[in-house]
Amino acid sequence: MRRPRIRGKAALGATAALGALGLAGLAVGQILPPLPAHPVTGVTPVGFLAAPIADTTPNAAQLQRGQYLVRAGDCVSCHMREGGDPLSGGFALKTPFGTIYSANITSDRETGIGGWTPDQFHRAMHDGIDDQGKNLYPALPYPWFRRISRADDDAMLAYLKTTPAVSYTPPPNKLPFPFNIRFLVKFWNVLFLKSTDFRADPRQSAEWNRGAYLVTGLGHCGGCHTPKNWLGADKGGQDLQSGKLDNWVAPDLTANPRTGLGGWSVEEVAEYLKTGRNARAGAGGAMADVITYSTSLLSDADRHAMAVYLKTRPAGAEPAIGAPDAHAMARGAAIYSDACASCHLENGVGQPRLFPPLGHDAVLQQADPTGLEHIILAGSRVGTSPAAPTPLTMPSFAWKLTDQQVADVSTYIRNSWGNRAAAVSSGSVRSLRKSLDLEAIRYTANSGDQN
Amino acid sequence: MGSAGAAAAAGIHDGELGAPPQTYTGKVPWQEGAADAPPAALGTDFRFFTPAERSFIEAAVNRLIPPDPAGPSAVEANVPFFLDRQLAGPFGRGDHYFLGGPWKKGAAEQGYQMRFSPAQLYRAAIKAVDDYAAANFHGAAFASLADADKDKLLKGLEAGTVQLGDGVDAKSFFAMLLQNTKEGYFSDPLYGGNKDMAAWKMIGFPGAHYDYSEWVTRHGEKVPYPTVGMKGRPGWSES
Numbered sequence: 001m002r003r004p005r006i007r008g009k010a011a012l013g014a015t016a017a018l019g020a021l022g023l024a025g026l027a028v029g030q031i032l033p034p035l036p037a038h039p040v041t042g043v044t045p046v047g048f049l050a051a052p053i054a055d056t057t058p059n060a061a062q063l064q065r066g067q068y069l070v071r072a073g074d075c076v077s078c079h080m081r082e083g084g085d086p087l088s089g090g091f092a093l094k095t096p097f098g099t100i101y102s103a104n105i106t107s108d109r110e111t112g113i114g115g116w117t118p119d120q121f122h123r124a125m126h127d128g129i130d131d132q133g134k135n136l137y138p139a140l141p142y143p144w145f146r147r148i149s150r151a152d153d154d155a156m157l158a159y160l161k162t163t164p165a166v167s168y169t170p171p172p173n174k175l176p177f178p179f180n181i182r183f184l185v186k187f188w189n190v191l192f193l194k195s196t197d198f199r200a201d202p203r204q205s206a207e208w209n210r211g212a213y214l215v216t217g218l219g220h221c222g223g224c225h226t227p228k229n230w231l232g233a234d235k236g237g238q239d240l241q242s243g244k245l246d247n248w249v250a251p252d253l254t255a256n257p258r259t260g261l262g263g264w265s266v267e268e269v270a271e272y273l274k275t276g277r278n279a280r281a282g283a284g285g286a287m288a289d290v291i292t293y294s295t296s297l298l299s300d301a302d303r304h305a306m307a308v309y310l311k312t313r314p315a316g317a318e319p320a321i322g323a324p325d326a327h328a329m330a331r332g333a334a335i336y337s338d339a340c341a342s343c344h345l346e347n348g349v350g351q352p353r354l355f356p357p358l359g360h361d362a363v364l365q366q367a368d369p370t371g372l373e374h375i376i377l378a379g380s381r382v383g384t385s386p387a388a389p390t391p392l393t394m395p396s397f398a399w400k401l402t403d404q405q406v407a408d409v410s411t412y413i414r415n416s417w418g419n420r421a422a423a424v425s426s427g428s429v430r431s432l433r434k435s436l437d438l439e440a441i442r443y444t445a446n447s448g449d450q451n
Numbered sequence: 452m453g454s455a456g457a458a459a460a461a462g463i464h465d466g467e468l469g470a471p472p473q474t475y476t477g478k479v480p481w482q483e484g485a486a487d488a489p490p491a492a493l494g495t496d497f498r499f500f501t502p503a504e505r506s507f508i509e510a511a512v513n514r515l516i517p518p519d520p521a522g523p524s525a526v527e528a529n530v531p532f533f534l535d536r537q538l539a540g541p542f543g544r545g546d547h548y549f550l551g552g553p554w555k556k557g558a559a560e561q562g563y564q565m566r567f568s569p570a571q572l573y574r575a576a577i578k579a580v581d582d583y584a585a586a587n588f589h590g591a592a593f594a595s596l597a598d599a600d601k602d603k604l605l606k607g608l609e610a611g612t613v614q615l616g617d618g619v620d621a622k623s624f625f626a627m628l629l630q631n632t633k634e635g636y637f638s639d640p641l642y643g644g645n646k647d648m649a650a651w652k653m654i655g656f657p658g659a660h661y662d663y664s665e666w667v668t669r670h671g672e673k674v675p676y677p678t679v680g681m682k683g684r685p686g687w688s689e690s
Binding site (some may be wrong): 338339341391402404437447 | 479481482483485486487488489490612660661662676677679681682683685686687688689690
């Protein structure tokens, strides 16, 4: 129904202007500016993190180690805001208590940590106390980082001091009373800062211990994957049994065969950490950044060690799960067939490493369905890595499906092809849609004309 | 010229043309929750046609696609509502047409050559046809003519034998009306026409499925999928 080419009014204006010069014939061809001849390239955060440090550099070995550890700690995911320089901070971390902005940890002496001593840095990493002696909020994961060795802390600071100085001061935190009183963190530390320095377990292999050091220390996996109590501290005895943050669910990483890594091999875990995808899953949400800025940039040996350790984590108790409503299942099956099956296929087998298979899937069977609802409403993008640089994307279905339809298709997916999980209510979808600010359709620039 | 060109490029917002050209660095842009969503025609109110124009449109499209046992008529398929929303929006405004002069009568291959936007053409043509009907059919408006007289007049428009006033080219208007009526009849129900996907069901088209590639070589077989539109089908909500 539409004839292409140019917008009436603009064309009239251009024609009028050029008509005076006798150039009307050129108007049509000159409306759109030419495309750039080639993409403009900048230094990407990954390029920054992987920039070679020459062996001839003074102190090269420590700096190379420090750079590697900054990757292992996934520092860039939090210490970089959209459009900002890597490590310059300003990223808004949305906690249940308010918004905390990450610090500038570049070598800038005024706004960064260029002036910090190794003792000050170690104190921040180990005890959560900054160079001025003030308490840091545990948004900086010092409850995990305190397991890092002093030599590793020193190497990271040495490297950070070689990064380009970026003068940038993040906005002040938005924390309501009483969470805005930093002093209170001292009591939090007394109550919850139970983790000790890392001690190798002599009964386990060297590889297992290396994995434990990375997972429970610098990797701070439990920061997201361990459930939290009402004050944001780890719930005791539930390590890595699935946590919730910023409208996502960080899945269970224990040996639970239904919701955790029980069905995954060590090699599958390691492949996932390397490429963000394996034959079972793709890493979306916050995990996409973890893959891109951290685990994809580690050594195969370290990824394997992390996988070996993770495979030995004990599972939590299994809840009782009732049978889903047959009508909801029938509606969900209809939606799945029309809206999902073109990529994930009718039998849920998908296309491994491209479109995740859905059967016997841990992410889909988490007790809290927020992650699945989030993926359906907002879409998701798998993290990129040097080994798999294409960012595969699932589109948003918020414009297409009602809350009830998202709930029904979720219930269906959570209870098909070997999956078994609690039914999803339309109320939980409605509140998530509101939190994600998707009550009105969010159009891309490529959408059709709106009236 | 540079600024006029840039302004025009920034103003174009159209799936046909794609997003305005931009330069990206570092990573492929992606926004969570954003969708290449088509604009849906919501509600039931008419925004463009006056009541008299609506009577004309309903009478005319129901002669182009009359009710019969094979399937719904154009009115039953909600084509007038589809036309109303199209004419009230970017299509009606002619956002995608070059509407500047010269307005010489061109060859058919040269396409649309009029100074009217589609909305202006419909408005002027409906009045001109009603005036013509009143002058030639005992003072009656088009909508109140007998079916045989309606057909006679429409055929005259199609053949160009009926001359309309107000600078309206009868042939061009008829061609646009017929084209738009077919579009309303067979397009996705999201746009307001093709009510209950009845036109698709009539011809056995299963609708907006993502992928028919496995059927390309399976000639003569019935595709077993239930008919579905971009916003679903009854089975998504009923059970």
